[in-house]
Amino acid sequence: MSKEGDFMPVWASNLTWWTLLDFYLIYILVLFILKFVFHNKRILSMFSFYIAMIILFGVASHFGLKIAKLINEELPVILLIFIIVVGAPDFRLTLESLWKETLRQGNIIMGSERTKTEIIKAAQSLSKRQIGGLITIEKHNNLDQYASRAITLNSDVSSELLINIFEPNTPLHDGAVIVRGDKIVCAGAYFILSSNENFEKTTGSRHRAALGISEITDSLTVVVSEETGSISISINGVMTKMKDESTLNEYLTLFMK
Template identity: 75%
Template sequence: MPDWAANLSWWTLLDFYIFFILAVFVLKFVLHSKRMLSMFMFYLFTVGIFYVASLLDLPLSKEVFEGLPLITLIFVIVIGAPDIRLTMESMWKETTKTGMLVMGTERTKNEIIKAAAKLSKERIGGLITIEKHNTLDQYASRAITLNADVTHELLLNIFTPNTPLHDGAVIVRGDKLICAGAYFILSSNDNFEKTTGSRHRAALGISEITDALTVVVSEETGSISVAINGVMTKMKDENALNEYLSLFMR
Protein backbone atom coordinates (compact mmCIF):
# COMPACT_ATOMS: atom_id res chain seq x y z
CA MET A 1 0.00 0.00 0.00
CA PRO A 2 1.39 3.46 -0.89
CA ASP A 3 2.53 5.69 1.98
CA TRP A 4 -0.08 8.36 1.21
CA ALA A 5 -2.88 5.77 1.34
CA ALA A 6 -1.67 4.41 4.67
CA ASN A 7 -1.94 7.89 6.19
CA LEU A 8 -5.56 8.32 5.13
CA SER A 9 -8.19 8.36 7.86
CA TRP A 10 -11.82 9.34 8.28
CA TRP A 11 -10.67 12.71 9.65
CA THR A 12 -8.57 13.30 6.53
CA LEU A 13 -11.53 12.52 4.29
CA LEU A 14 -13.74 14.83 6.34
CA ASP A 15 -11.09 17.53 6.04
CA PHE A 16 -11.03 17.18 2.24
CA TYR A 17 -14.84 17.16 2.12
CA ILE A 18 -15.11 20.40 4.11
CA PHE A 19 -12.52 22.02 1.84
CA PHE A 20 -14.46 20.80 -1.22
CA ILE A 21 -17.74 22.27 0.06
CA LEU A 22 -16.02 25.59 0.79
CA ALA A 23 -14.43 25.68 -2.67
CA VAL A 24 -17.78 24.98 -4.35
CA PHE A 25 -19.46 27.72 -2.30
CA VAL A 26 -16.76 30.27 -3.21
CA LEU A 27 -16.89 29.36 -6.91
CA LYS A 28 -20.68 29.59 -6.96
CA PHE A 29 -20.50 32.96 -5.23
CA VAL A 30 -17.83 34.34 -7.57
CA LEU A 31 -19.30 32.99 -10.80
CA HIS A 32 -22.80 34.24 -10.00
CA SER A 33 -22.27 37.43 -11.99
CA LYS A 34 -19.66 39.08 -14.17
CA ARG A 35 -19.15 41.88 -11.69
CA MET A 36 -18.47 39.49 -8.81
CA LEU A 37 -15.97 37.65 -11.02
CA SER A 38 -14.25 40.93 -11.95
CA MET A 39 -13.87 41.96 -8.31
CA PHE A 40 -12.55 38.51 -7.38
CA MET A 41 -9.98 38.60 -10.21
CA PHE A 42 -8.88 42.07 -9.07
CA TYR A 43 -8.35 40.73 -5.55
CA LEU A 44 -6.39 37.71 -6.83
CA PHE A 45 -4.21 40.07 -8.88
CA THR A 46 -3.22 42.06 -5.78
CA VAL A 47 -2.52 38.83 -3.86
CA GLY A 48 -0.41 37.62 -6.80
CA ILE A 49 1.68 40.80 -6.78
CA PHE A 50 2.36 40.38 -3.06
CA TYR A 51 3.32 36.71 -3.56
CA VAL A 52 5.75 37.53 -6.39
CA ALA A 53 7.35 40.31 -4.30
CA SER A 54 7.77 37.89 -1.38
CA LEU A 55 9.09 35.11 -3.61
CA LEU A 56 11.73 37.36 -5.19
CA ASP A 57 12.52 38.91 -1.81
CA LEU A 58 12.03 42.45 -3.04
CA PRO A 59 12.14 44.47 0.20
CA LEU A 60 10.56 47.71 -1.04
CA SER A 61 7.77 46.02 -3.02
CA LYS A 62 7.18 43.53 -0.21
CA GLU A 63 6.78 46.33 2.32
CA VAL A 64 4.47 48.33 0.05
CA PHE A 65 2.25 45.38 -0.86
CA GLU A 66 2.26 43.71 2.55
CA GLY A 67 -1.05 45.25 3.63
CA LEU A 68 -2.50 45.54 0.13
CA PRO A 69 -4.46 42.22 0.07
CA LEU A 70 -6.36 43.15 3.25
CA ILE A 71 -6.95 46.72 2.09
CA THR A 72 -8.14 45.46 -1.30
CA LEU A 73 -10.51 42.97 0.36
CA ILE A 74 -12.07 45.75 2.45
CA PHE A 75 -12.28 47.96 -0.66
CA VAL A 76 -14.03 45.21 -2.65
CA ILE A 77 -16.52 44.56 0.18
CA VAL A 78 -17.38 48.27 0.54
CA ILE A 79 -17.60 49.07 -3.18
CA GLY A 80 -19.31 45.81 -4.13
CA ALA A 81 -21.76 45.74 -1.21
CA PRO A 82 -24.92 45.86 -3.43
CA ASP A 83 -23.62 43.05 -5.67
CA ILE A 84 -22.57 40.96 -2.69
CA ARG A 85 -25.99 41.40 -1.07
CA LEU A 86 -27.79 40.46 -4.28
CA THR A 87 -25.54 37.44 -4.79
CA MET A 88 -26.10 36.21 -1.24
CA GLU A 89 -29.86 36.60 -1.64
CA SER A 90 -29.84 34.74 -4.94
CA MET A 91 -27.70 31.90 -3.62
CA TRP A 92 -30.20 31.10 -0.87
CA LYS A 93 -33.17 31.36 -3.21
CA GLU A 94 -34.12 29.27 -6.22
CA THR A 95 -32.92 31.27 -9.24
CA THR A 96 -34.02 28.79 -11.89
CA LYS A 97 -37.71 28.23 -12.45
CA THR A 98 -38.95 24.70 -11.93
CA GLY A 99 -41.14 22.97 -14.48
CA MET A 100 -41.49 23.63 -18.19
CA LEU A 101 -40.31 26.98 -19.52
CA VAL A 102 -43.28 29.07 -20.64
CA MET A 103 -42.65 32.05 -22.88
CA GLY A 104 -45.16 34.54 -24.17
CA THR A 105 -47.28 33.93 -27.26
CA GLU A 106 -47.17 35.85 -30.52
CA ARG A 107 -49.97 38.08 -29.20
CA THR A 108 -47.95 39.03 -26.10
CA LYS A 109 -44.90 39.80 -28.24
CA ASN A 110 -46.95 42.06 -30.53
CA GLU A 111 -48.50 43.86 -27.55
CA ILE A 112 -45.03 44.63 -26.18
CA ILE A 113 -43.88 45.93 -29.57
CA LYS A 114 -47.00 48.12 -29.89
CA ALA A 115 -46.42 49.55 -26.43
CA ALA A 116 -42.72 50.23 -27.10
CA ALA A 117 -43.54 51.94 -30.41
CA LYS A 118 -46.19 54.14 -28.82
CA LEU A 119 -43.94 55.05 -25.89
CA SER A 120 -41.16 55.89 -28.35
CA LYS A 121 -43.44 58.10 -30.43
CA GLU A 122 -44.67 60.00 -27.38
CA ARG A 123 -41.18 60.05 -25.81
CA ILE A 124 -42.36 58.36 -22.64
CA GLY A 125 -39.81 56.32 -20.71
CA GLY A 126 -40.50 52.61 -20.28
CA LEU A 127 -38.81 49.50 -18.89
CA ILE A 128 -40.22 46.08 -19.83
CA THR A 129 -38.35 43.02 -18.55
CA ILE A 130 -39.20 39.57 -19.94
CA GLU A 131 -38.31 36.64 -17.69
CA LYS A 132 -36.82 33.43 -19.07
CA HIS A 133 -35.02 30.68 -17.08
CA ASN A 134 -33.85 32.77 -14.10
CA THR A 135 -36.75 33.71 -11.87
CA LEU A 136 -37.25 37.38 -11.00
CA ASP A 137 -39.38 36.67 -7.93
CA GLN A 138 -37.00 38.52 -5.61
CA TYR A 139 -37.73 41.74 -7.55
CA ALA A 140 -41.43 41.04 -8.10
CA SER A 141 -41.97 40.45 -4.38
CA ARG A 142 -40.94 44.07 -3.69
CA ALA A 143 -43.06 45.52 -6.51
CA ILE A 144 -46.80 45.98 -7.06
CA THR A 145 -48.42 42.67 -7.99
CA LEU A 146 -50.64 42.75 -11.08
CA ASN A 147 -50.87 39.25 -12.58
CA ALA A 148 -52.71 40.71 -15.59
CA ASP A 149 -52.71 39.85 -19.28
CA VAL A 150 -50.10 41.75 -21.27
CA THR A 151 -51.74 44.47 -23.35
CA HIS A 152 -50.26 47.59 -24.86
CA GLU A 153 -53.03 49.69 -23.27
CA LEU A 154 -52.05 48.51 -19.79
CA LEU A 155 -48.36 49.10 -20.45
CA LEU A 156 -49.04 52.63 -21.72
CA ASN A 157 -51.16 53.37 -18.67
CA ILE A 158 -48.43 52.16 -16.30
CA PHE A 159 -45.69 54.27 -17.87
CA THR A 160 -47.75 57.45 -18.20
CA PRO A 161 -45.77 60.23 -16.47
CA ASN A 162 -46.73 61.31 -12.95
CA THR A 163 -48.41 58.01 -12.14
CA PRO A 164 -47.28 55.91 -9.14
CA LEU A 165 -45.68 53.11 -11.19
CA HIS A 166 -44.12 54.91 -14.15
CA ASP A 167 -40.58 55.01 -12.70
CA GLY A 168 -40.10 51.27 -12.14
CA ALA A 169 -39.97 48.27 -14.46
CA VAL A 170 -42.70 45.81 -15.35
CA ILE A 171 -41.90 42.10 -15.35
CA VAL A 172 -43.47 39.79 -17.93
CA ARG A 173 -43.72 36.06 -17.28
CA GLY A 174 -45.27 34.12 -20.14
CA ASP A 175 -48.43 35.99 -21.13
CA LYS A 176 -48.81 37.67 -17.75
CA LEU A 177 -47.67 41.03 -16.47
CA ILE A 178 -46.81 39.84 -12.98
CA CYS A 179 -45.83 43.18 -11.45
CA ALA A 180 -45.06 46.86 -11.98
CA GLY A 181 -42.82 49.27 -10.13
CA ALA A 182 -39.91 46.82 -9.87
CA TYR A 183 -36.43 48.21 -9.21
CA PHE A 184 -33.15 46.62 -10.25
CA ILE A 185 -29.55 47.24 -9.20
CA LEU A 186 -27.96 49.65 -11.67
CA SER A 187 -25.09 48.51 -13.84
CA SER A 188 -21.63 49.82 -12.98
CA ASN A 189 -20.43 49.37 -16.55
CA ASP A 190 -17.85 52.12 -17.22
CA ASN A 191 -18.46 51.95 -20.98
CA PHE A 192 -21.71 53.81 -20.49
CA GLU A 193 -21.70 57.58 -20.93
CA LYS A 194 -22.13 59.57 -17.73
CA THR A 195 -25.34 61.05 -19.14
CA THR A 196 -26.94 57.61 -19.53
CA GLY A 197 -30.23 57.47 -17.62
CA SER A 198 -31.10 55.18 -14.74
CA ARG A 199 -33.54 53.16 -16.88
CA HIS A 200 -30.77 52.06 -19.23
CA ARG A 201 -28.44 51.26 -16.34
CA ALA A 202 -31.18 49.25 -14.64
CA ALA A 203 -31.87 47.35 -17.88
CA LEU A 204 -28.21 46.53 -18.34
CA GLY A 205 -27.83 45.68 -14.64
CA ILE A 206 -30.56 43.00 -14.64
CA SER A 207 -29.20 41.58 -17.91
CA GLU A 208 -25.76 41.13 -16.32
CA ILE A 209 -27.03 38.85 -13.55
CA THR A 210 -29.98 37.03 -15.19
CA ASP A 211 -30.94 35.72 -18.63
CA ALA A 212 -33.89 38.13 -18.88
CA LEU A 213 -34.38 40.49 -21.83
CA THR A 214 -35.33 44.10 -21.16
CA VAL A 215 -36.88 46.57 -23.59
CA VAL A 216 -36.07 50.13 -22.55
CA VAL A 217 -37.51 53.30 -24.07
CA SER A 218 -35.69 56.60 -23.55
CA GLU A 219 -37.86 59.53 -22.53
CA GLU A 220 -35.19 61.99 -23.74
CA THR A 221 -34.78 60.70 -27.31
CA GLY A 222 -37.60 58.17 -27.73
CA SER A 223 -35.09 55.53 -28.82
CA ILE A 224 -35.79 51.85 -28.14
CA SER A 225 -33.00 49.59 -26.87
CA VAL A 226 -32.75 45.96 -25.84
CA ALA A 227 -30.53 44.73 -22.99
CA ILE A 228 -29.59 41.04 -22.82
CA ASN A 229 -26.53 39.15 -21.56
CA GLY A 230 -24.87 42.37 -20.39
CA VAL A 231 -25.11 44.04 -23.81
CA MET A 232 -27.27 47.04 -24.74
CA THR A 233 -28.36 47.25 -28.39
CA LYS A 234 -30.23 50.18 -29.92
CA MET A 235 -33.11 49.16 -32.20
CA LYS A 236 -33.28 50.76 -35.64
CA ASP A 237 -37.02 50.20 -36.02
CA GLU A 238 -39.93 47.98 -34.96
CA ASN A 239 -38.78 45.17 -37.26
CA ALA A 240 -35.45 44.93 -35.43
CA LEU A 241 -37.29 44.77 -32.09
CA ASN A 242 -39.59 42.10 -33.51
CA GLU A 243 -36.59 39.99 -34.56
CA TYR A 244 -34.99 40.21 -31.12
CA LEU A 245 -38.20 39.31 -29.30
CA SER A 246 -38.98 36.48 -31.73
CA LEU A 247 -35.58 34.88 -31.12
CA PHE A 248 -35.83 35.37 -27.35
CA MET A 249 -39.43 34.23 -26.85
CA ARG A 250 -39.44 31.19 -29.10
Protein backbone atom coordinates in the same frame (compact mmCIF):
# COMPACT_ATOMS: atom_id res chain seq x y z
CA MET B 1 6.59 -13.36 -1.36
CA SER B 2 5.45 -9.81 -1.03
CA LYS B 3 1.88 -9.09 -0.21
CA GLU B 4 -0.44 -7.46 -2.74
CA GLY B 5 -0.71 -4.36 -0.56
CA ASP B 6 3.05 -3.73 -0.89
CA PHE B 7 2.50 -2.56 -4.46
CA MET B 8 0.03 0.17 -3.43
CA PRO B 9 1.29 3.80 -3.61
CA VAL B 10 1.95 5.51 -0.29
CA TRP B 11 -0.82 8.08 -0.85
CA ALA B 12 -3.33 5.32 -1.61
CA SER B 13 -2.52 3.44 1.59
CA ASN B 14 -3.23 6.61 3.62
CA LEU B 15 -6.56 7.21 1.86
CA THR B 16 -9.58 6.89 4.17
CA TRP B 17 -13.27 7.69 3.97
CA TRP B 18 -12.62 10.82 6.04
CA THR B 19 -10.05 11.98 3.45
CA LEU B 20 -12.58 11.48 0.65
CA LEU B 21 -15.19 13.42 2.63
CA ASP B 22 -12.64 16.19 3.17
CA PHE B 23 -11.96 16.44 -0.57
CA TYR B 24 -15.68 16.40 -1.34
CA LEU B 25 -16.41 19.26 1.07
CA ILE B 26 -13.59 21.32 -0.49
CA TYR B 27 -15.00 20.53 -3.94
CA ILE B 28 -18.49 21.75 -2.91
CA LEU B 29 -17.01 24.94 -1.39
CA VAL B 30 -14.94 25.73 -4.51
CA LEU B 31 -17.95 25.05 -6.73
CA PHE B 32 -20.14 27.42 -4.69
CA ILE B 33 -17.48 30.17 -4.70
CA LEU B 34 -17.03 29.91 -8.48
CA LYS B 35 -20.79 29.99 -9.06
CA PHE B 36 -21.11 32.99 -6.75
CA VAL B 37 -18.24 34.87 -8.44
CA PHE B 38 -19.34 34.20 -12.01
CA HIS B 39 -23.00 34.98 -11.26
CA ASN B 40 -22.35 38.72 -11.08
CA LYS B 41 -19.94 40.53 -13.39
CA ARG B 42 -19.10 43.22 -10.85
CA ILE B 43 -18.21 40.59 -8.26
CA LEU B 44 -16.12 38.81 -10.91
CA SER B 45 -14.23 42.07 -11.58
CA MET B 46 -13.56 42.61 -7.86
CA PHE B 47 -12.47 38.99 -7.41
CA SER B 48 -10.10 39.28 -10.41
CA PHE B 49 -8.65 42.49 -8.96
CA TYR B 50 -8.15 40.76 -5.58
CA ILE B 51 -6.28 37.81 -7.13
CA ALA B 52 -4.19 40.10 -9.39
CA MET B 53 -3.05 42.26 -6.45
CA ILE B 54 -2.08 39.25 -4.35
CA ILE B 55 -0.06 37.78 -7.24
CA LEU B 56 1.60 41.12 -8.02
CA PHE B 57 2.73 41.83 -4.45
CA GLY B 58 3.56 38.16 -3.92
CA VAL B 59 5.98 38.24 -6.86
CA ALA B 60 7.47 41.54 -5.63
CA SER B 61 7.92 40.05 -2.15
CA HIS B 62 9.59 36.97 -3.64
CA PHE B 63 12.24 39.17 -5.26
CA GLY B 64 13.11 40.76 -1.92
CA LEU B 65 11.39 44.13 -2.19
CA LYS B 66 11.01 45.08 1.48
CA ILE B 67 8.06 47.48 1.24
CA ALA B 68 6.18 45.10 -1.05
CA LYS B 69 6.86 42.29 1.42
CA LEU B 70 5.38 44.32 4.29
CA ILE B 71 2.33 45.22 2.20
CA ASN B 72 1.92 41.62 1.03
CA GLU B 73 1.63 40.38 4.63
CA GLU B 74 -1.44 42.53 5.32
CA LEU B 75 -2.81 42.95 1.80
CA PRO B 76 -5.13 39.90 1.56
CA VAL B 77 -7.11 40.84 4.68
CA ILE B 78 -7.27 44.57 3.82
CA LEU B 79 -8.39 43.87 0.24
CA LEU B 80 -10.97 41.35 1.40
CA ILE B 81 -12.51 43.84 3.87
CA PHE B 82 -12.48 46.56 1.21
CA ILE B 83 -14.22 44.32 -1.36
CA ILE B 84 -16.85 43.16 1.16
CA VAL B 85 -17.67 46.75 2.15
CA VAL B 86 -17.77 48.11 -1.43
CA GLY B 87 -19.55 45.11 -2.91
CA ALA B 88 -22.05 44.49 -0.09
CA PRO B 89 -25.15 45.34 -2.21
CA ASP B 90 -23.97 43.07 -5.04
CA PHE B 91 -23.19 40.23 -2.60
CA ARG B 92 -26.66 40.46 -1.07
CA LEU B 93 -28.47 40.51 -4.42
CA THR B 94 -26.34 37.69 -5.80
CA LEU B 95 -26.98 35.49 -2.77
CA GLU B 96 -30.72 36.17 -3.05
CA SER B 97 -30.66 35.38 -6.77
CA LEU B 98 -28.70 32.15 -6.28
CA TRP B 99 -31.03 31.02 -3.49
CA LYS B 100 -34.21 31.77 -5.42
CA GLU B 101 -32.76 30.36 -8.64
CA THR B 102 -32.09 27.10 -6.81
CA LEU B 103 -35.65 27.02 -5.53
CA ARG B 104 -37.04 27.61 -9.02
CA GLN B 105 -34.92 25.12 -11.00
CA GLY B 106 -37.11 23.12 -13.36
CA ASN B 107 -40.02 25.51 -12.81
CA ILE B 108 -39.16 28.26 -15.30
CA ILE B 109 -42.14 29.58 -17.26
CA MET B 110 -41.48 31.78 -20.27
CA GLY B 111 -44.12 33.85 -22.01
CA SER B 112 -46.16 32.64 -24.96
CA GLU B 113 -46.02 33.92 -28.53
CA ARG B 114 -48.95 36.19 -27.72
CA THR B 115 -47.09 37.76 -24.78
CA LYS B 116 -44.06 38.41 -26.99
CA THR B 117 -46.27 40.05 -29.65
CA GLU B 118 -47.97 42.27 -27.06
CA ILE B 119 -44.61 43.46 -25.68
CA ILE B 120 -43.39 44.30 -29.19
CA LYS B 121 -46.63 46.17 -30.00
CA ALA B 122 -46.33 48.19 -26.79
CA ALA B 123 -42.66 49.02 -27.43
CA GLN B 124 -43.41 50.15 -30.99
CA SER B 125 -46.33 52.33 -29.86
CA LEU B 126 -44.28 53.96 -27.09
CA SER B 127 -41.42 54.51 -29.54
CA LYS B 128 -43.61 56.31 -32.09
CA ARG B 129 -44.96 58.65 -29.42
CA GLN B 130 -41.53 59.04 -27.73
CA ILE B 131 -42.78 57.82 -24.37
CA GLY B 132 -40.20 56.20 -22.12
CA GLY B 133 -40.71 52.58 -21.10
CA LEU B 134 -38.92 49.85 -19.19
CA ILE B 135 -40.11 46.23 -19.55
CA THR B 136 -38.07 43.54 -17.79
CA ILE B 137 -38.70 39.89 -18.66
CA GLU B 138 -37.71 37.45 -15.92
CA LYS B 139 -35.96 34.15 -16.67
CA HIS B 140 -34.07 31.97 -14.14
CA ASN B 141 -33.21 34.67 -11.60
CA ASN B 142 -36.18 35.57 -9.44
CA LEU B 143 -36.91 39.32 -9.29
CA ASP B 144 -39.18 39.25 -6.23
CA GLN B 145 -36.80 41.48 -4.26
CA TYR B 146 -37.72 44.30 -6.69
CA ALA B 147 -41.36 43.33 -7.19
CA SER B 148 -41.97 43.38 -3.43
CA ARG B 149 -41.25 47.12 -3.37
CA ALA B 150 -43.38 47.88 -6.45
CA ILE B 151 -47.10 47.97 -7.23
CA THR B 152 -48.43 44.42 -7.59
CA LEU B 153 -50.58 43.81 -10.67
CA ASN B 154 -50.48 40.08 -11.55
CA SER B 155 -52.31 40.90 -14.81
CA ASP B 156 -52.21 39.30 -18.25
CA VAL B 157 -49.68 40.95 -20.56
CA SER B 158 -51.37 43.26 -23.06
CA SER B 159 -50.04 46.12 -25.14
CA GLU B 160 -52.90 48.36 -23.96
CA LEU B 161 -52.03 47.87 -20.29
CA LEU B 162 -48.30 48.36 -20.90
CA ILE B 163 -48.90 51.58 -22.85
CA ASN B 164 -51.24 52.89 -20.15
CA ILE B 165 -48.68 52.17 -17.40
CA PHE B 166 -46.03 54.29 -19.12
CA GLU B 167 -48.29 57.24 -19.95
CA PRO B 168 -46.56 60.46 -18.82
CA ASN B 169 -47.58 62.10 -15.55
CA THR B 170 -48.87 58.86 -14.06
CA PRO B 171 -47.55 57.34 -10.79
CA LEU B 172 -45.99 54.29 -12.51
CA HIS B 173 -44.44 56.07 -15.49
CA ASP B 174 -40.85 56.18 -14.21
CA GLY B 175 -40.56 52.64 -12.88
CA ALA B 176 -40.12 49.29 -14.63
CA VAL B 177 -42.64 46.59 -15.41
CA ILE B 178 -41.61 43.02 -14.49
CA VAL B 179 -43.01 40.25 -16.69
CA ARG B 180 -43.02 36.62 -15.53
CA GLY B 181 -44.40 34.15 -18.03
CA ASP B 182 -47.66 35.61 -19.39
CA LYS B 183 -48.23 37.89 -16.39
CA ILE B 184 -47.24 41.44 -15.53
CA VAL B 185 -46.08 40.84 -11.96
CA CYS B 186 -45.75 44.48 -11.01
CA ALA B 187 -45.21 48.04 -12.20
CA GLY B 188 -43.18 50.87 -10.73
CA ALA B 189 -40.17 48.69 -9.90
CA TYR B 190 -36.81 50.39 -9.37
CA PHE B 191 -33.44 48.75 -10.07
CA ILE B 192 -29.88 49.52 -9.02
CA LEU B 193 -28.31 51.75 -11.67
CA SER B 194 -25.32 50.45 -13.60
CA SER B 195 -21.93 51.90 -12.71
CA ASN B 196 -20.63 51.20 -16.21
CA GLU B 197 -18.34 54.10 -17.14
CA ASN B 198 -18.59 53.42 -20.88
CA PHE B 199 -21.96 55.12 -20.94
CA GLU B 200 -22.15 58.72 -22.12
CA LYS B 201 -22.78 61.25 -19.34
CA THR B 202 -26.07 62.20 -20.99
CA THR B 203 -27.43 58.64 -20.69
CA GLY B 204 -30.63 58.66 -18.66
CA SER B 205 -31.43 56.69 -15.53
CA ARG B 206 -33.87 54.45 -17.44
CA HIS B 207 -31.08 53.00 -19.60
CA ARG B 208 -28.74 52.72 -16.62
CA ALA B 209 -31.41 50.82 -14.70
CA ALA B 210 -31.93 48.46 -17.65
CA LEU B 211 -28.21 47.75 -17.84
CA GLY B 212 -27.91 47.47 -14.06
CA ILE B 213 -30.51 44.69 -13.74
CA SER B 214 -28.95 42.81 -16.67
CA GLU B 215 -25.55 42.86 -14.95
CA ILE B 216 -26.76 40.98 -11.89
CA THR B 217 -29.56 38.78 -13.30
CA ASP B 218 -30.24 36.82 -16.49
CA SER B 219 -33.32 38.89 -17.33
CA LEU B 220 -33.88 40.81 -20.57
CA THR B 221 -35.08 44.41 -20.48
CA VAL B 222 -36.73 46.32 -23.32
CA VAL B 223 -36.12 50.04 -22.87
CA VAL B 224 -37.71 52.85 -24.89
CA SER B 225 -35.98 56.20 -24.90
CA GLU B 226 -38.09 59.21 -23.92
CA GLU B 227 -35.75 61.59 -25.76
CA THR B 228 -35.34 59.81 -29.12
CA GLY B 229 -37.98 57.09 -29.15
CA SER B 230 -35.33 54.48 -29.91
CA ILE B 231 -35.78 50.92 -28.63
CA SER B 232 -32.92 49.01 -27.01
CA ILE B 233 -32.59 45.75 -25.15
CA SER B 234 -30.28 45.02 -22.25
CA ILE B 235 -29.09 41.49 -21.51
CA ASN B 236 -25.96 40.05 -19.85
CA GLY B 237 -24.61 43.54 -19.13
CA VAL B 238 -24.81 44.64 -22.77
CA MET B 239 -27.10 47.30 -24.24
CA THR B 240 -28.07 46.80 -27.90
CA LYS B 241 -30.07 49.27 -29.98
CA MET B 242 -32.80 47.68 -32.11
CA LYS B 243 -32.75 48.62 -35.79
CA ASP B 244 -36.36 47.68 -36.47
CA GLU B 245 -39.29 45.59 -35.27
CA SER B 246 -37.98 42.36 -36.80
CA THR B 247 -34.68 42.69 -34.89
CA LEU B 248 -36.57 43.11 -31.61
CA ASN B 249 -38.72 40.10 -32.51
CA GLU B 250 -35.61 37.95 -33.14
CA TYR B 251 -34.03 38.84 -29.78
CA LEU B 252 -37.23 38.17 -27.84
CA THR B 253 -37.84 34.90 -29.69
CA LEU B 254 -34.36 33.62 -28.77
CA PHE B 255 -34.72 34.75 -25.16
CA MET B 256 -38.25 33.46 -24.58
CA LYS B 257 -37.68 29.92 -25.92
